[in-house]
Amino acid sequence: MILDDIWTISAWESIRCALPENKKGSRVIVTTRNEDVAKTCCSHPQDWIYKIQRLSDATSRELFFKKIFGSADKLPTDNLEEVSNSILKKCGGLPLAIESIGSLLASKINRSKQEWQKVCDNLGSELESNPTLEGAKQVLTLSYDDLPYHLKAYFLYLSIFPENYVIKRGPLVRRWIAEGFVGQRHGLSMEQVAESYFDEFVARSIVQPVRIDWNGKVRSCRVHDIMLEVIISKSLEENFASFLCDSTSLLVSHDKIRRLSIHSSHKLVQTTSASVSHVRSFTMPASIEEVPFFFPQLRLLRVLDMQGCSYLSINTLECICRFSQLKYLSLRNTKVCKLPRLLGNLKLLETLDIRATLVKKLPASAKNLSCMKHLLVGHKEQLTRTASVKYLKPCSGVEMAPGVVKNMAALQSLVHIMVKEQSLVLREIGLLQKLRKLNVLFRNVEVNWKAFVESLGKLASSLRSLSIHILDEKEYSSSLDILAYVESPPLLLTNFSLTGKLKSLPPWISSLRNVSRFTVRKTQLHAGAIEVFEDLPNLLYLKLYHNSYVDDRIVFRSGKFTKLCMLVIDNLENTEMVHFEEGSVPNLERLTLSFLREPKDGISGLQNLQKLREIVSKKKSSGRSSSLVTSYYPW
Template identity: 45%
Template sequence: MHSLAIEIRVLKARALKVSERRLRYRVEAAFGGASDAYAAGRSSPDHNLLERQLPTLNIDEFRLVGVTEKTESVIRLLEDGNLTSLKVVPIVGFGGLGKTTLAVTVYKSPTMKGIQTRSFLTVSQHYDLCILLESLLRQLIGVSLRDSSCSKEENFKDPLKGIETWHISEIIGRCRAHLEDKRYFIVLDDLWSPEDWANLKVAFPDNDKQSRILITTRNRYVAESCCSDPHDLIYNMEPLPFEESKKLFYKKVFKLDQCPVLYHDLEVISDSILKKCSGLPLAIVSIGGMLARTKNKTRAEWEKVCDRLGSGLETSATIGGMRRILSLGYHDLPYNLKACFLYLSVFPEDYEIKRGPLVRRWAAEGFITGMHETNLEEIAAKCLDEFVTRSIVTPTRIASTGLVRSCKVHDIMLEVITSKSIQENFISFVGKQQYSTIGHDKIRRLSIQADGSGSIKEQEKHNTNFSHARSLLILRCSEKPLHISFAHLKLLRVLDLEGCWWLSNEDLKEICKMSVLRYLCLRRTNVSQLPKLVGRLKELVTLDVRETSIRELPETATQLGSLKHLFGGRYRHYTRVSRVKLFEPHEALTIPRGLKNMKSIQKIAHVDIASSSRTMQELGALSQLTKICAMNSEYGGEKWKPFAASLNMLWKSLRHLSIIHWRNRDTGLEIFLELKSPPIFLEQLYLWGRLSVLPPWILSLNYLIELSLRENFFDGDLLRQLGRLPSLVSLKLYHESFMGIQLCFEQNLFPRLKELIVDNAPNLDELRFDGGARNLERLTLAFEREPAKGIVGIESLPRLKEVEFFGAIIFYSLVEGMMAEAKIHPNKPRVYREN
């Protein structure tokens, strides 16, 4: 009886443990976790366990839209026949791109030959490690038993008997023992953190049997943390091209590869719907499924779906799965990032969000906290980087250093963010057709977005109380919306009026009474003068008056003791190609005396040193200054002397320096040949103007990352000098910066250079790579005459990815020669041209 009692207690404890595990795992079951596999294999091995473990997906819906090509690419990365050690290949990309579908397809592919055992584990955001490892072992043992006949014998002993009571270390040990002498293939689907990988990888031995692990994740940082060996490679999941998106859409709606003739009038609106989906398979299938079930497939019905797609996210169960998946990104965010996430909804669809203004607004809104409020923008910038890593935003412009300059929010993700914002009364909208949110008692943040004509719907122009608003963003409005009275907006912290041409100087008088205002953007407005009242804005941190008619600041502006960012000047800015952005200076900002009182100032761009020469004497007193962009349109170097003297006092703080002297035949910049105390911590330097020689102090800039030169007329051994800069990543040699006949990258020079731009070196006969710049990835070239000896030595650039030719004149023989060399280059760089 005593032994029976003990056995009963053991059974009760075992049952309780199983119950607790299942209870903890109930949430994960909703996300495709391992609980089904656990239940299926609980009492005996299941021969179909692998199939049960795979996520429930209609793979056939996706297979026709490029999955075959992607599958082949991933398999090529996995196979690597010469590598016997364990290899890890993460698939990384935005939620809904089809990462799991691709992983399932690869997992089932007959091309993966020689695999002796395999397992597909869905990890998910929340999981019970013990249950997940139990599932792994059940799959592995299940494969072995399925492939043998021992399980059919009468005296068969279940090797997993009692697994519910095993300690986690025992489960791991058994997994390793089972895999030790086999070539295995493991898929870990939906990893959310590096800790997930650290917890799981201990179960997988590196057994020198050509074993492989395939991982899917939304987070690039997670993907990189899984790649500890140089042979581990990341596969970047890309959205579907438009034509493949159409195939998938029509397959879902009509079970055909194209729109039937009977419904030809739906093709245009189909394109509009697909534009919202932006190549996201999950979105396309979800919306397509909703339309497939509509009884009346008419243009009017489809236009309604297109217009009300946001409401569909809220109300339609058809796309509930898509919304749940995209919403996971929000729920996984740390608390301090959720406000930044919701704030992204203030921007309309397809809006290019610039890094600088975004992080400054986040800081002004109070979303970012730091020690004594120092470096809030740096903390905010890290938040944006986190969103990029998590695939919440898509980078649209990336610097050579890897810094994301601008980004967009995927349209479907924007719908999810907007829905969350409305639900939590975080942001209110006016003019966003699919949302009606101006009925809240208290509006905290308001985004006013005009329609395509620049106007606001008439019915939304009246009876709205904005007096409690803390933030106001007005976009694309050609007329003053909602009869707004700035006099009533006393609590505003953030006011962004970029592009609002209806704004008047009289409006500025009311705006300057907003005593708690921290961020004010008047860029591209029709204002011409800041009132003296601007000095009242004691909390103002950012003032942006670029591309306005404001040419000088009033004396009271020097009373802005909290101001950190001052941007002004009007200049013509244009893009030649994606990585070559130039501007023609036109007018810069005159700053009054008293600048030394603005102790908090960190960034100034663009200041006219000719009309602010006395003020430039005070520049050296700004100990927090990290960026200064200075222009001079007058002849001679006399006006630069006070500025140069102040630079000697900013040697410790300055990180970004732009000096623009645009009288290109004038030697006005000679004053900068000698600086007693140069800014040795500079990271970015832009020199525009004639110099007889390269200033010697530049060669002491050990932290310099980016160097841009223009119209300097340098000659001789320029590269031999610059090549010893240890941190230089980007070198941009713009128009007439170099006048020699050869640019030669010699052995051991430019050890970190990744980007090189050569834009019209008029006397150049040869561009030669002779063992230097071995990390170069991108080469961008423009010539007004064809170099006699051409481009030599790209075979010595093992990491070269892109060669781009641009300009008014394209020498096709040069391009074709480069294409031929690219074909035999080990890295197969892309060669292309842009006119």
Template identity: 40%
Template sequence: MAESAVLHLLATFAPFLQEEVNLLTGGVREEIEYIRDEFARMTAFLRVADSMEENDAELKVWVKQVREAAYDTRDVLDIFMLCFRHHGNGFGRFLRKFSCFIMTLKARRRIAFQVQRIKSKVINISNGHQRYKDKYGILEQSSRSTWYDCRGDALLLEEAELVGIDKPKSLLIQWLMQGDPRLKMLSVVGTGGLGKTTLIKKVFDDAIVKHNFQNHAWITVSESFKIEDLLKGMIQQLFEEVKQPVPQGVENMDTNSLKGIINAFLQQNRYVLVFDDVWDIHAWQSFRYAFPNGNCGSRVMMTTRNEDLAYFAANGYHGNVYNLRPLLPEESWILFCRKTFQGNPCPSHLEGLSRGILKRCEGLPLAIVAISGLLSIKDKTSVDEWERIYRSLGVELGGNGKLQSMNKVLLLSYVDLPYYLKLCFLYLSIFPEDCFIDRGRLIRLWAAEGFIEMKEEMTAEEIAECYLNELISRSLIQVAEIRTNGRVKSYRIHDLWREIIVSKSKEQNMVTIASERGRTWPEKVRRLSIHKHLQDIQQSKCFTQLRSLLIFDATYSLSKLSMLASSNGGLRLLTVLDLKGTPLETFPNEVVKLLHLRYLSLRKTNVKIIPKSIGKLQNLETLDLNDTYVTELPDEILNLQRLRHLLLYRIEKEDTYFSFHYSFGFKGPVKIGSLLSLQKLSSIEVNHGNSGGTILEEVGKLTQLRRLHILKLRSEDGRALCSSLEKLNNLRSLGVKATEEDEIIDLDSLSLPPRLLRTLYLEGCLQRLPHWIPSLHNLVRVCLRWSKLRDIDPPQSFQGLPNLVELELDQAYEGEGLCFQSGGFQRLKRLSIYRLKGLRWVSVEAGSMPHLEELYIGNCKLVDELPFGIEHLTSLQYLNLVDMSDGLISNLYRDLQVEEDYWKIAHIPNVWIGESTHGFWRGHYLF
């Protein structure tokens, strides 16, 4: 964390020393350069200190001092830029104007004083740096042993071993005993506290396993280990088991010699080895070649929190991966009562609170055992005490009570993170409890906060995606929702992980959460997350160094925020402002004074007009106006040359199922092509006056676009759009909607379609399907609405697309039948067929859509039978029928009564019949 703060500061110094610092005296410049050099000297040691501070209180204080000094220095630099940029249109002009020099003389003196004060602080910190460098070797060793002892070899899980363990234990033993003579690898993966060690220990100790293998060894790796010590311990176990003396000279052997002894010992034996708590691929590769790859039917088992490592190891040795899941609710309750009430039933007056506490454990055995251990010594007659524990669970996790051991076990995963992921992970504390965290929103926030370390040939958003995947791989965040195209829509955090990161974030003063009255506020609030109310906000003196402000579920007036923004320096350093869902009626005038702002979200507010002064926010990267009532953006938006995400799209909620005019975008400036950094443009209307063709030509200049949504396209502008699309080689998502449902979308002149396109939405009349669609092998989702095709059966054009996962046809075809031929749609998972007024039948041949999971058919009134061949869709999980003919429903009920017909749909777990009224669906499950 401190390293991240320093690296962000060092990145700020580079442009500052090139330009801005020339406005100060030479002495101040030298002092700033001294501060920069001292921070640079500390970075290498900070990388080590960040991982060791948990076990050394004095070191933790020093790291905190470094972090706060870095933040304060960055504040001074940014305030400096604000002061001088406010008084002129450029530095050259400023230098030439003596009057401006006099006006800013006071600011110069104030900044010089601040620089001297920081220099003095940095000198003291540097002395501590040297002291810790001298202590480094001893400290590193003691740190590792302390963390290993805290883990305690899963002793906390001893009482969990008989709950929910039978099935996975049987499966693992079955895998071990399979007759394959090759060496096989079995990986058990899951988050900390799930009971991986307990499970695999029960397997390892089972009599069948002991009997069927000649040699056995259990090696605990942990997040920090010395390969020599690990190998020596393994040799000792192997030789002691067969009652042979350990070879002489082992203590002085190098790594290769130790591996050679192990390899020779196991060469002709059938062995089972366990490597418990392996953290990364590097650790695995450091000892994987110590055991021979013979044909004796030997097995290696491993536990890890890293999913990528689990599959890497298993794939290398013809193995299996077992993803250990949380306990089921009933299993959790059994374990909880066994520990808390010593096997007795839960008293009725405590059941509600007990289940509430248990819910926060989310099936994590370690959490259940630790929390129930705490509750077991509490008075069973005192509801107040139990309620206090429920309310203050986060405090208990951070204290010295029964839960501290669990906290340390879980915290191991945090300590193991690289510094850049620690920052991103702790940032999740900014979201409320039980919040589903939108993927796109989180990525844009991380980028705006400056958390992303840039790499060549990758955008910040692509790197952030990699960060998210790594956090998932380490079992630190969970996927909450997946889109039908297979991409993650949102994430969530385990309740106990959230308690830990909120506590850690508070400790490091990264995020301040305003959600409770009477809380203690830090001296300097840098990121503020407001949950539901503003009553607890203190005076504005706390917020002059605020960098980020996010508001969730606001139900109040924002007058207090306006006061904060306009008084005593206000929010002048703000880089992130997220007012999503607040009761705003007009654009806040104070916002245009926030010249450092990179991220601005007014999503789901009632704002209607964006002022011309928006052009002042020249650092803005994200402008999110989705679900507002803004219909036009001023030309001054073109000043925002760093803008990467321009989101302005609104859906009219009522009657969306029937109306063509359900979506609205914005009228943009004619020269929108000058926003060369744009990656997302959604959704721009192109039918205004004579500028439609011009705007479409401008779109072709936006070569960084990943997502483009065009509304109100006229027939005559199709060729201009095609010409621009041929230049957008980075495009992944394209949406095009005509001015009216009978307006023809003509995209046939497109000769070089964007080869990376993953999603395609076409809304409007098509004389024919664009000839280039079958060539887009990356397409994952296709949606055709109001296409009204006549001469071609749409499935024929799409069936060969190798990656197509979702296909939606809504008023897209006017023929009588749809035939899904054998061999087509090999990856399709979701098929939606709506309002095909001429459709009478659907046919599915054997071998078509083998992985289809969801089939939706709606308002196809002439269809009176289920799709012919529906029995071939063996993977189908959901069949939804909405607004279908009475004949089809009657025939369906008839089939349920006739055994020879019922078998065709008996394999479908969920069949739903419904009807729509004003865009809302209602219905019931058939069975």
């Protein structure tokens, strides 16, 4: 029996009552786009879930041309090849989209490049008006109609992001909160509530995961091109958002524009008759080379995203500082090197994202940012395709003047703060009782360690992520050994990263029952540290970077590292042997290896890693570039 497209758990429960469990070997196949429904259907150990994959490029082309020409052997003429590829890219391997658009093109008498390009460029309007695509539109619209009322605004918000845009979990959650969508729920923070909604979109297959952590958490996603057309259509219908598009036209259905997003990849036309005085959210892509003429009129903005914009003048930055209602500001990956002293005017600002910029210091007026929740700085470079190996550039971090941090009592994320001489700043960190994520970079600060240790003790109940980097290159530079004297250590950490000399791990490290990620670099640890790591009950990721381990042998013992699923061994200079005993790291799925020279006694015991799926070998080459060799193991 096949039950196609079950939408809700209650629907399955109603049907299930009619299916007798008589042990006669019958089979029931259920299709659903909701992962929670799929899990509910699997009530017996022998039941299993099969996640249908998108069609390959070759299969997509075969289906597409068969629908248009009646045979997959009939290929388009050369002038149709390019536009065919563009259409198939929009379909993204979705059979329903390929068949529907193929049927539409087959119905057209004029099969010219211009006609096909018109369909490709105006797919949204075709979905609205063309009867051939009615079935596809109805199926996709069900995703919206089936949502509970409180999730519909979150769904429509996805229209803000242009085609093929990779949507990251953290920024999206913070934008939702700044927009005022997220309400309080007993026992949960607003961030936790918003993240649960993000996970629900993933479970309902509304978005496609792009990067998934090895604990199963989706870090980034993308909206299917066809689904995006449906969301944009609904967004315009509900007057939720308006768009400046490639056609240089402004898509808006009402007089008052609430959210404005540029979906253009060309030079922006500097004319529009629409009023922008009511805009609450503005998103400007990196492809636009100039700030639109109406920018100073956006006085009521709450959310401003200018990530990747190539040129932002000091006049533009000063203009931003006059948007007194602003709660979310992203200047990430821009060439901004200094923030205006007027920054303090943004008294409602909750998120300031200046990662991958040239900003080194906040102005003194930043002490007025009392509502700040997330101050995000720093520049990490990914050194492998899988992003398992990252490198924090030494120039990262922002200095804070004394008196600034203590006024940001609402801070939840402080990433990355640069500390040189200001011991007062280190004491102020201890006043941030809501701080959950702290990344600190130290330069020549031995005299300030006592203040930092005291602050860590005061944050023991709130911290969940802690990263400490000593950037001194001197032979007798500061040491991390002072961490052994933290009287009330942050035992609730889930993510811990250490960079700097360390004779041995602090005794309290063995008590980190919740830590799932541990990263060490330049720590010069010995075998005893591996024995501490191997007994951490919930450790999923272990990254041993350059000079973090100085013994010549690393042995992974039987029965240890029971939950570890990802291991990175990166450029350990003294390593002569890596050995995995039988029964060690039983759940390891990904192994990343990089050596400056080949270990004399090699790497042994790989055959004992029964769940290993991928090995990434990063070979040293000139500079920091690397060549990658990836192998997959079917066992």
